[in-house]
Amino acid sequence: MGWFSKFINSSIGKKFIMAVMGSFLMIFLIIHLIGNFTLFFGPNAFNGYVKTLDSIKPLIRVIEVVLLAAFVFHIYYGTLLWWENKKTQGGKFIGKYKINGSKQNSSFSARTTFITGSIIFIFLVLHLGTFFWRFNVYDPQNLAENHQYFVIVNEFFQIWWYVALYVIAVILLGYHLNHGFQSAFQTFGWNNKKYFPFIQKTGTVYAIIMALGFASMPIYFFFFYGGNL
Ligand code: HEM
Secondary structure (H helix, E strand, O other): OOHHHHHHHOHHHHHHHHHHHHHHHHHHHHHHHHHHHHHHHOHHHHHHHHHHHHHOHHHHHHHHHHHHHHHHHHHHHHHHHHHHHHHOOOOEEEOOEEEOOOOOOOOHHHHOHHHHHHHHHHHHHHHHHHHHHHHHOOOOOOOOOOOOHHHHHHHHOOOHHHHHHHHHHHHHHHHHHHHHHHHHHHHOOOOOOOOHHHHHHHHHHHHHHHHHHHHHHHHHHHHHHOOOO
């Protein structure tokens, strides 16, 4: 086996891939949140933002392919790691030494990463199946064609169960990111005793901003905007 496949198949190799892909996804989320914030500035601001993205479509298509690859690798290696951890959960023996199972030495958000990740995946399928689909593929009222993207977002965010699902999913996303952020730093070896508490706090602040930021949009449209167009 070559050194690369040896590395990829090792536990640290899988963690490394997950951390690189996860970091890319975390950066994407910051950009996505900032872009979506134009929703708070009314139809012109948001429609103008999406129109700008539309004008650089070839570049956006490349980013989408990279994004999809990042999700696929992140989910694939995450599932493999989860499965390997599960097999040793009660603790395992290496010679006569017992290695603690993950329950004894990990936090709540670390232990729930697989389940929060799985729910985020379901959310993402729903999210793309509604917004991405309506923006790019299925446009029966020619709203996207006429750059009325704001109307599409407003329509979806008037549906109570859709809004509830978004809020639940982004709270879980917050938990997922809280663990993921510090975990990526640890994998990259930046877990020096002096700076790690700062990294952990930064991760928590990042996770809270993402969760509250993304939750604020469906809540705003449902409770305050009220479909007034
Ligand atoms: C709750 C607030 C959110 C709103 C209003 C929102 C809005 C949108 C819209 C309108 C699009 C379609 C853009 C286009 O096709 O031009 C989109 C795409 C996307 N969203 Fe979101 N989103 C939100 C949250 C999230 C979250 C939490 C995630 C990740 C977990 C996410 C991941 C994505 C991805 C991966 C795409 C496809 C990117 C692309 O086509 O370039 N979104 N979002």
